[in-house]
Amino acid sequence: MTPDTREGQPMKIVHVGYFERPEDTLPTFDPGMDVPCPICGDALSARPRTSISVLPDSGARSLFFRAHRSCWRDASRDVQHDIESQVVDLDVARKA
Numbered sequence: 001m002t003p004d005t006r007e008g009q010p011m012k013i014v015h016v017g018y019f020e021r022p023e024d025t026l027p028t029f030d031p032g033m034d035v036p037c038p039i040c041g042d043a044l045s046a047r048p049r050t051s052i053s054v055l056p057d058s059g060a061r062s063l064f065f066r067a068h069r070s071c072w073r074d075a076s077r078d079v080q081h082d083i084e085s086q087v088v089d090l091d092v093a094r095k096a
Contacts, residue, residue: 013036013038014038014065014083014086014087014090015031015035015036015038015065015066016031016063016064016065016087016090016091017029017030017031017063017064017065018061018062018063018064018091019061019062019064020061022062027064031065031066033045033049033066035066037049037066037067037068037071038065038067038083039067039068039071039072039075039079039083040068040071042068044066044067044068046068047068047069047070048068048069048070049066049067049068049069050066050067050068050069050072051064051065051066052064052065052066052067052072052084054084054087054088056088056091056092061091063087063088063091065083065087067083
């Protein structure tokens with residue numbers, strides 16, 4: 001996957017994990033900690049991080065991604081929304 005652009009800004013690649021069913025306690029897929037933060041691009045393992053859940057309208061699958069806690073906290077709401085939208089778009093594209 002290559003970065004896309006939105007409004008002239010490069011899109012960050014987001015590594016997405018998911019739970020297939022609501023009752024699952026372990027993710028069906030977990031991208032791990034050796035992936036880059038979708039905001040700064042540094043390894044997630046380098047600093048404290050947070051998991052962000054995204055629940056698309058399209059079904060029971062629960063998506064999540066991780067970012068450095070400070071990057072997510074300091075990101076504008078527009079940046080957060082763009083990343084969350086990219087996660088949903090990736091899931092929709094996967095189903096198509």
